Amino acid sequence: MQEKGWSREELEAALREAKRRDMSYGSGRILSSMCTTPHRAGVEAFLRFLDTNLGDPGLFQGTKELERRAVGEIASLLGSGSAKGFIVSGGTEANITALWVARELSEVRKPEVVLPETAHFSFEKAARMLGLRLVYARALPDSSVDVEDVRRKLTPRTVAVVGIAGNTEYGGVDDVEALSELAEERGVYLHVDAAFGGFVLPFLGELGYRVRRFDFSLPGVCSITVDPHKMGLAPVPAGCILFRGEELLESLQVESPYLSMPVQCTLLGTRSGASAAAVFAVLKSMGREGYRRVVEECMRNTLRLKEGLEELGFIVREPWMNLLVFEHPEADVVGELRRRGWAVSRTRRGEARVVLMPHVKREHVEELIEVLREIAP
Ligand code: 0PR
Numbered sequence: 001m002q003e004k005g006w007s008r009e010e011l012e013a014a015l016r017e018a019k020r021r022d023m024s025y026g027s028g029r030i031l032s033s034m035c036t037t038p039h040r041a042g043v044e045a046f047l048r049f050l051d052t053n054l055g056d057p058g059l060f061q062g063t064k065e066l067e068r069r070a071v072g073e074i075a076s077l078l079g080s081g082s083a084k085g086f087i088v089s090g091g092t093e094a095n096i097t098a099l100w101v102a103r104e105l106s107e108v109r110k111p112e113v114v115l116p117e118t119a120h121f122s123f124e125k126a127a128r129m130l131g132l133r134l135v136y137a138r139a140l141p142d143s144s145v146d147v148e149d150v151r152r153k154l155t156p157r158t159v160a161v162v163g164i165a166g167n168t169e170y171g172g173v174d175d176v177e178a179l180s181e182l183a184e185e186r187g188v189y190l191h192v193d194a195a196f197g198g199f200v201l202p203f204l205g206e207l208g209y210r211v212r213r214f215d216f217s218l219p220g221v222c223s224i225t226v227d228p229h230k231m232g233l234a235p236v237p238a239g240c241i242l243f244r245g246e247e248l249l250e251s252l253q254v255e256s257p258y259l260s261m262p263v264q265c266t267l268l269g270t271r272s273g274a275s276a277a278a279v280f281a282v283l284k285s286m287g288r289e290g291y292r293r294v295v296e297e298c299m300r301n302t303l304r305l306k307e308g309l310e311e312l313g314f315i316v317r318e319p320w321m322n323l324l325v326f327e328h329p330e331a332d333v334v335g336e337l338r339r340r341g342w343a344v345s346r347t348r349r350g351e352a353r354v355v356l357m358p359h360v361k362r363e364h365v366e367e368l369i370e371v372l373r374e375i376a377p
Contacts, residue, residue: 025359026359028360028361028363029342029343029364030343030357030359031343031355031356031360032343032353032354032355033343033355033357034168034195034196034227034231034357035357036230036231036357036359037358037359038233038234038235038236038278038282039234039281039282039285039286041281041282041284041285042233042234042278042279042281042282043235043278044281045277045278045280045281045282046235046274046277047274048274048277049063049066049276049277049278052272052273053272054067054087054272054276055264055266055268055270055271056259056261056270058259058260058261059260060273063273063277066273066280067273067276070087070240070280071084071085071086071087071240073280073283073284074198074226074240074242074279074283075242077198077202077288078198078202078215078216078224078226078242079215079216079217080215080216080244082244083216083242083243083244084242084243084246084249085223085240085241085242085243085249086240086241087228087239087275087279088240088241088267088268088271089237089238089239089268089272089275090229090236090237090238090239091120091122091195091225091230091239092122092239093241093267093268094195094225094226094239094240095122095123095191095195095225096129096130097241097266097267098191098222098223098241099123099126099127099130099132099160100126100130101189101222101223101251101252102159102160102189102222102223103130103131103159103160104251104252105159105248105251108156108157109157110133110157111131111157111158111159112132112133112135112155112157112158112159113133113134113159113160113161114135114136114150114153114154114158114162115135115136115137115161115162116137116139116144116150117136117137117138117139117145118139118143118145118167118169118172119164119193120167120168120193123162123193135153137149137150137153139172142172142318143170143320144172144173144174144175145163145174145175145179147178147179150182151182154182154186154188158186158188159188159189160191161183161188161189162190162191162192162193163176163179163190163191163192163193164192164194165192165194165196165197165198165201165214166195166197166200166201166320166321166323168196169325169347169348170317170320170323170325170347170353171196171197171319171320171322171323173197173214173320174214175212176190176192176212176213176214176218176221177218179220180218180220180221183220183221183222184219184220189222189223190220190221190222191222191223191225192215192224192225193224194214194215194224194225194226195225195226195227195230195239196321196323197214197321198224198225198226198231198232199226199227199230199231199233199291199295200231200295200321200322201214203291203294204295204299206288206292207292207295207296207299209299216242216244222243223241223248224241225240225241226239226240226242227240228240228278228279228282228283231295231298231357231358232282233282233286233294233358234275234278234279234282235275237275238275238279240279249265252266253265294358297358298322298356298357298358298360299321299322299356300362301322301356301361301365302319302321302322302323302356303319305324305356305365305368305369306319306324306326308366308372309324309369312372312373313328313376314326314328314372315327315328315329317351322355322357323354323355324353324354325347325351326351327351327352328376328377331375331377333351333352333375334346334352337352337371337372337375340371342371354368
């Protein structure tokens with residue numbers, strides 16, 4: 001570290017340079033991300049609560065109340081008046097926490113988790129940390145998990161089954177209803193990763209799209225991951241882990257004797273109250289109606305892109321939500337788009353994957369179609 005502090009000007013120059021090198025959502029060129037421009041109300045709340053620490057909620061009782069209310073709102077969106085949980089740092093922490101609970105509740109030696117092969121890599125982190133063996137069930141052609149394969153892979157060592165509502169690569173939604181029945185029949189813990197789909201599917205349903213059920217209205221579902229910092233429009237970092245009942249959380253209690261509360265259940269100690277306040281602010285500012293409008297626009301853009309691509313001879317997968325996967329038999333689509341400054345991702349099979357987040361506007365979609373017209377031979 002240098003001896004003397006920088007002047008404001010020196011600091012400003014360094015920060016400006018860093019910003020200049022970053023991509024911005026506003027450009028419409030970020031098509032690979034599940035995050036987006038945060039809602040203004042969330043940004044303002046975040047700044048106001050920047051110094052609060054929910055690791056010591058006795059000091060920040062007002063902020064704790066905002067977290068409780070935000071979690072309650074998300075729970076009610078996901079079919080439960082009574083689910084309990086926390087605002088966490090994101091989907092990774094939420095998934096780790098869920099598998100941690102599932103493992104603590106069982107007394108199995110050499111515990112296993114059966115999950116779809118489409119599962120996000122955060123489960124691999126969780127498994128390594130928690131000493132779990134991951135047993136992957138295969139995906140059907142529509143990318144949802146083959147429930148019969150899940151059934152075949154259950155053993156007396158299975159401590160949890162995972163279902164996904166909006167898988168990372170395809171946006172696919174597992175048949176959580178069937179997984180819920182299976183979990184109840186076998187008495188096994190069921191966790192649903194709705195990090196992406198949690199703020200999309202309920203609104204698509206309200207808009208009249210046919211969507212699969214995945215939430216606490218299914219009796220076998222024990223916990224749900226849902227990320228406000230994805231389609232929830234909250235500033236990063238903001239995830240949410242919900243458990244059907246408070247008793248599920250008790251297995252995580254660690255004594256925190258010198259703090260204002262006697263026990264703590266979260267993975268993190270010091271944790272951001274700003275995130276919780278921001279989630280609360282965004283949820284309250286948007287309401288169901290606000291989210292429905294955003295999801296409707298994202299879905300319209302997705303279907304417009306699909307139509308444009310098909311006219312140009314691309315092979316497009318049927319979208320489950322605002323995420324589109326496509327390829328062209330004669331073109332390196334991802335390579336060509338990247339060369340032209342568009343951030344797109346590649347699925348493990350090599351297809352192009354774009355997420356039509358709220359920062360991707362109709363004019364960007366039209367521009368993209370024109371670029372793809374040049375790319376298609
Ligand atoms: N579960 C699912 C279904 C996810 O898609 C993701 C992340 C996670 C869990 C983990 O969430 P966190 O990253 O919040 O811990 N999905 C995105 C992905 O891996 C995350 C992302 C977002 C990546 C924005 C890039 C980016 O620019 O693609």
